Amino acid sequence: MLSHISRGLVAVALFASALAAPVADGHSVFKRGFLDGVTLKNITLPYRGSLPLFPSLKSSPPDSACKILQANYTYVPGETEYATEQNRYYSILNGNDKPRCFITPTSGLEVSLAIQTLALTKERFRVKSGGHNHNANVSSVSDGIVISLERFAGVVYDAKTKTAEVGPGQAWIDVVRALAPYGVAPVGGRFGDVGVGGFLLGGGISFRSNQFGWGASNVVSYKMVLPDGTIVTASADENCDLLDVLKGAGNAQFGVVYSFTLKVYPQTSQIWGGTVNYPLSAGDDILKATQAYTKYNTDPKAHVFTIYTSIPLNNLGLWVVGLFYDAPTPPPNVFENFTKIANISDGVKTQSYTDLVASLIFKTEGTSGDWCSELLPIPKDANAISPLKYLVDTLEKTQAPYVNSFVSSSFVLHTVSKSLMLKQAKQRGGDVYDLNPNFDYYIWQYTFTALNDPALQGTTRKLLADATQTGRQMYLNLAANGTLPGPWQGLYHLPLYSNYVCIGQGEQDLVGRLSIAKQAQVKLAKLKYDPKGLFTKQSLSYKL
Ligand SMILES: Cc1cc2nc3c(=O)[nH]c(=O)nc-3n(C[C@H](O)[C@H](O)[C@H](O)COP(=O)(O)OP(=O)(O)OC[C@H]3O[C@@H](n4cnc5c(N)ncnc54)[C@H](O)[C@@H]3O)c2cc1C
Structure with missing residues (x-):
């Protein structure tokens, strides 16, 4: 039964990869709205609040997500790619962890499949972008699963809107290099190897912050997968309550962000x-x-x-x-x-x-x-x-x-x-x-x-x-x-x-130190977007 379902999932995942729209540099960006609510071989995606992919698995203890999602984007111990993943951390306090596997999705739909699978298997998991955060176990976990976003590493510049769509799984130096030929630069990390995802979700202090605010001040939209697997955009026009809290309290709280659209600004050559x-x-x-x-x-x-x-x-x-x-x-x-x-x-x-x-x-x-x-x-x-x-x-x-x-x-x-x-x-x-x-x-x-x-x-x-x-x-x-x-x-x-x-380790109470109004905003957003507490229970989440 399980292997049958696994094969089905792999097929859905591969199908999803094929549907993801490739952009110039080979980075796949899932186009929002393209698959929303359509039926794939009798499987409806996405469907907020339930686990439509695995109805028959709900009552019995399932296999690990590593087995269910086995595909060419899942790395298990013993594989060279697994060891490479472990080396892609700033601190050995993350790199020495031994996750059951690294899942490395390439599209929003694959992230959604991973999240829905983890909700089912109830395994602990972490989300990793650049893996540059110093603190132990923030983006890795032993005996759990890491969703590594390294394949979201594209940079697409839009000269008309002066924005760039960037993937979270790369370092800022990659973004700076990609944009330099256009004479623009992001409000990004001062140190070249800092990851894009964690930096932007926490705020982001840049060399250019006195001109343009935090890195996060310049994000105009986020594409993300919510804890129930729904793929959404957060912007001034859609889910603006989510947009507000992603600017500073976004790290591993409300879902997985797989794409940021940023305002970028002219950069002098020297x-x-x-x-x-x-x-x-x-x-x-x-x-x-x-x-x-x-x-x-x-x-x-x-x-x-x-x-x-x-x-x-x-x-x-x-x-x-x-x-x-x-x-x-x-x-x-x-x-x-x-x-x-x-x-x-x-x-x-x-x-x-x-x-x-x-x-x-x-x-x-x-x-x-x-x-x-x-x-x-x-x-x-x-x-x-x-x-x-x-x-x-x-x-x-x-x-x-x-x-x-x-x-x-x-x-x-x-x-x-x-x-x-x-x-x-x-x-x-x-x-x-x-x-x-x-x-x-x-x-x-x-x-x-x-x-x-x-x-x-x-x-x-x-x-x-x-x-x-x-x-x-x-x-x-x-x-x-x-x-x-x-x-x-x-x-x-x-x-x-x-x-x-x-x-x-819960040493510092991020949410409790916000203003009363912002605490309420974050807590309400958490209740709305993660009502079952998936990230609180299975991943790393700030005290709420
Ligand atoms: C040498 C050095 C220099 C630094 N310089 C700066 C600086 O100039 N300015 C500054 O502001 N900060 C700086 N930092 C701090 C840095 O911003 C944070 O460590 C940041 O978290 C790194 O981003 P990352 O993508 O590597 O995060 P990761 O280590 O991958 O993740 C950090 C946290 O964010 C969560 N997360 C990451 N990506 C996502 C996502 N896409 N969706 C949901 N949750 C996610 C992870 O689960 C984890 O909890 C520096 C750090 C170091 C070690």
Whole structure:
């Protein structure tokens, strides 16, 4: 009986592949509406709220989805492609998992078949786009199934609408390279190997965010498969309640997105950018320069990120600052506070945008690690850097017992200015973060990493949780006494940035930290689009 059904499913899947419309580069994009509600050999697809494909399997324990869906797009242990899939992760905390199989669909219908099959088999599963999220098990799972979207890797530019349809399963450098010949670029990841899907569903901080908001601010439509297998579009015209929540809370919550249509913008052939390394002693100057930049910079073409990193196996640390200007040369005053600090090495230069993004790719074979992040409103006084120094000290103290070990750590400041990035994001329709436009913010992030030793995972995770909690408590104390903006100054919610939140272990409550209105919006959307809680029960989902 099962093998009969399996064969039937394979036939449906192959038929669906054939119907998927090929585009120039060979990437298949399922055309919405093409199959909606039609009958394929007595099987009606899609049919919200039931499992029309497997009516006779409902009552008995079924085989694994790997067996039911066996086809040329399912890889099982022992196959070369399976091993290749395992290597396509940023962190070994995902790559070392041993899923029952990787399902690699090529069309919306194949994603739908996979989701409906998983609903039936009740197996745990994960969705993977670029596999670049650091946190353990977010896009992989042992003894479960991974839906890997790597075959959704097309880029189709529409010069008329100045939009590009992009697949989630590729890295941003691929999108940048594909669009460069048209003289346009996306609002995509700063680091070339970051995946498209996770980045956009969590928000997405780009070199161009001061000009155009989050990456997600520029998504005009999403094609996706809902938890019941229905294929839908979310845009301003269709399912707009879904569109709203996908902008920030989209990671593995409401279904599987297999295509994004993005606004893209003209890109000068040359930009100015790169990273500068500074000694530990430059810390105060760098923090002051970062704070002044975030508060006072009015030039949307400028972008800065700041990193403090400890180096394993010695007692050294390093400051790294990323500087970007969206033109061949910046005006003299924009980065002056940084360029006047004595550095160790300076890699900033005039180059193509593609070269910059490609240069920011770091191979991390054998690395395990986790990260957490918090938001921090910036104090009124630009020189008041003591909260930042406290965060750096906390990291150093936490790391101290592990000097001379393979444990390393970093502290990153991502800047969110109210007059530039926030304004642009709001003008483009807003997002779940709904940040108060009266404040500038840092997204500060701790990462603890253990080189070549997954056994240290418990240690790094504990260090991370402790340090993050200490940093969070600092903010609560300073907000309570009025030193930092908080409820006394009209700041009532301080959300977490989804792309750097600790996920997978429930350490940080993404939804609970949204504004009351946005919490309600996300919860209502969850009830509407995943009423049976498929993603909550079987996949990774934020607390609701
Ligand atoms: C070195 C480095 C640099 C980075 N730089 C930046 C940066 O410049 N700006 C920034 O904002 N972030 C940055 N990040 C963070 C990055 O945005 C997130 O890790 C993001 O999740 C990566 O996207 P991905 O496609 O690789 O996600 P994955 O690791 O594949 O998935 C992450 C999560 O999203 C879910 N998900 C992924 N795709 C889909 C989909 N199509 N449908 C439904 N759910 C999905 C997964 O199930 C998983 O829970 C960086 C990370 C690293 C390690």
